[in-house]
Amino acid sequence: MDERQRYDRATAALEPPFAILDLAAMRANAADLVRRAGGKPIRVASKSVRSRAVLERVLAMEGFRGIMAFTLPEALWLAGHGFTDILVAYPTADRHALAALAGDAQAARHITVTIDSAAHLDFIETAVASARPRAEIRVCIDLDAGYVAFGGKFRAGALRSPIRESEQAADLAAIVAKRPGFRLTGLLAYEAQIAGVGDAPPGKALYARAIRLMQAQSARELVMRRGRIVNAVRQVTDLEFVNGGGTGSIERTVREKAITEVAAGSGLFHPRLFDFYRRFTGHPAALFALPVVRRPGPDTVTVLGGGYVASGSAGPSRLPQPYLPAGLRYAPDEGAGEVQTPLLGQAAQDLRIGDRVWFRHAKAGELCERFDTLHLVDGDTLVESAPTYRGEGQTFL
Numbered sequence: 001m002d003e004r005q006r007y008d009r010a011t012a013a014l015e016p017p018f019a020i021l022d023l024a025a026m027r028a029n030a031a032d033l034v035r036r037a038g039g040k041p042i043r044v045a046s047k048s049v050r051s052r053a054v055l056e057r058v059l060a061m062e063g064f065r066g067i068m069a070f071t072l073p074e075a076l077w078l079a080g081h082g083f084t085d086i087l088v089a090y091p092t093a094d095r096h097a098l099a100a101l102a103g104d105a106q107a108a109r110h111i112t113v114t115i116d117s118a119a120h121l122d123f124i125e126t127a128v129a130s131a132r133p134r135a136e137i138r139v140c141i142d143l144d145a146g147y148v149a150f151g152g153k154f155r156a157g158a159l160r161s162p163i164r165e166s167e168q169a170a171d172l173a174a175i176v177a178k179r180p181g182f183r184l185t186g187l188l189a190y191e192a193q194i195a196g197v198g199d200a201p202p203g204k205a206l207y208a209r210a211i212r213l214m215q216a217q218s219a220r221e222l223v224m225r226r227g228r229i230v231n232a233v234r235q236v237t238d239l240e241f242v243n244g245g246g247t248g249s250i251e252r253t254v255r256e257k258a259i260t261e262v263a264a265g266s267g268l269f270h271p272r273l274f275d276f277y278r279r280f281t282g283h284p285a286a287l288f289a290l291p292v293v294r295r296p297g298p299d300t301v302t303v304l305g306g307g308y309v310a311s312g313s314a315g316p317s318r319l320p321q322p323y324l325p326a327g328l329r330y331a332p333d334e335g336a337g338e339v340q341t342p343l344l345g346q347a348a349q350d351l352r353i354g355d356r357v358w359f360r361h362a363k364a365g366e367l368c369e370r371f372d373t374l375h376l377v378d379g380d381t382l383v384e385s386a387p388t389y390r391g392e393g394q395t396f397l
C-alpha cells in the first residue's frame with residue numbers, strides 16, 4: 001500500500017478539509033533529532049507543534065525535556081495543565097499575564113520569561129507591582145546570535161536581541177541579580193541563519209555555496225562568542241541552562257561546550273521548508289487533505305480552500321506543497337486560494353469529485369491554526385483525534 005492509499009484508508013470516515021499527523025513518521029523524526037543532539041536534551045518548540053496532546057507525546061520520549069513556549073498566556077495555560085520547565089522564548093508585553101504569573105507561585109516555579117534589556121525588567125516590575133504575595137520571576141537573557149561581517153555591512157540572522165558581547169550580557173545579568181524579585185536562570189541564543197536556512201536550496205547552486213560559507217563562518221564565530229558570553233555571565237550568577245539552535249542546526253549547536261540544551265520543534269512535523277538541508281532528511285508527518293470539488297479541464301482539478309500560507313518573507317516557498325498524488329502544481333495566477341485552489345498536471349486526470357489531495361504546510365505549527373483537530377494516524381489506522389490549540393479555543397498568536 002502506498003502512502004496515499006494508507007492515508008486515504010485511515011481517514012475514510014472523515015470529510016476533508018482535515019489535518020493528520022503520521023505518528024510513525026513523527027517518531028522517526030523525533031528519534032533522528034535525539035540522535036543529532038548527541039545526548040544533550042531537546043527543549044520542544046511549542047510554536048512548531050501547537051497541540052497539547054502532541055506535546056505530551058513528544059515529552060514522553062527520551063531525549064526531550066521542557067518546552068520553549070511562544071507567549072506567556074500559552075505558558076500559563078500549559079502550566080495549568082501540568083507542564084513544567086517552560087521557557088517563554090520571546091519577550092512579553094502582556095501586563096495581565098505577567099500579573100497572573102507573579103500571583104501564581106506554582107506557575108512561577110515552572111515558567112521563565114525572556115528579556116534582552118533593563119527596559120524589559122522595568123516593564124515586568126511595573127506589571128507585577130500589585131501582586132500579593134508576589135512570586136519570584138525567573139528570567140532568561142536573549143542574546144544576538146546573528147552573523148555580522150564586513151564591518152557590519154552584512155548581517156544574517158533574526159533581528160532579536162541587542163545583547164551581542166560578553167560585557168553587555170554580564171552587565172544585564174548583574175542588573176537582574178541585583179533586582180529583588182527576579183532570578184536569572186538561563187541564556188538563549190538562537191542562530192536563525194543556520195537553524196532556519198536550508199543549505200541545499202534546489203536549483204540555486206551558487207546561492208547554496210554562499211549559504212554554506214556564511215553558515216560555516218557564523219558557526220565558527222559563535223563557538224567563540226557564545227563561549228565568552230556564557231563564561232562572563234557565569235561569573236555573575238549560576239545558570240540552569242544555555243539554549244541554542246533549532247531543527248536545522250542541532251548537530252552543530254550541541255558541539256559547543258557552552259550550550260547545555262537545544263530547542264527544536266519543526267523537525268517533528270518535517271514541513272516543506274525543512275526539505276532543503278544537507279544534514280538531515282525527515283519524514284513528512286503533518287499533512288492536510290482537501291477535497292476535489294470541480295474539474296475545470298482534463299488536466300486540472302479544483303480543491304476547496306488551500307490558502308494556508310506560512311509566515312515569513314512572502315514568496316512561493318511559503319505556499320503549501322501539493323504532495324499526494326505527486327505531480328500537481330498551482331496555477332500561476334491563482335496560487336493557493338482563499339476558498340478554492342486549482343491544481344494543474346497530469347496527476348489531475350485520475351482525480352474525481354470527492355477525492356482528496358494531500359498537502360504539506362511550508363512550516364510546522366501554523367497548520368494547527370487552521371484546524372481544530374490533528375487526526376493521529378498509525379500505519380493505516382486512525383488511533384486518536386487530538387485537539388490543536390485552536391481546537392481547545394486557544395489562539396495565542
Ligand SMILES: Cc1ncc(COP(=O)(O)O)c(C=O)c1O
Pocket residue numbers: 045048068089190195196244245246247248263264265266267364
Ligand atoms: C528561539 C528559537 N529557538 C529555536 C527555534 C527553532 O524552532 P524549530 O526547530 O521549530 O525550527 C526557533 C524558531 O523560530 C526560535 O525562535
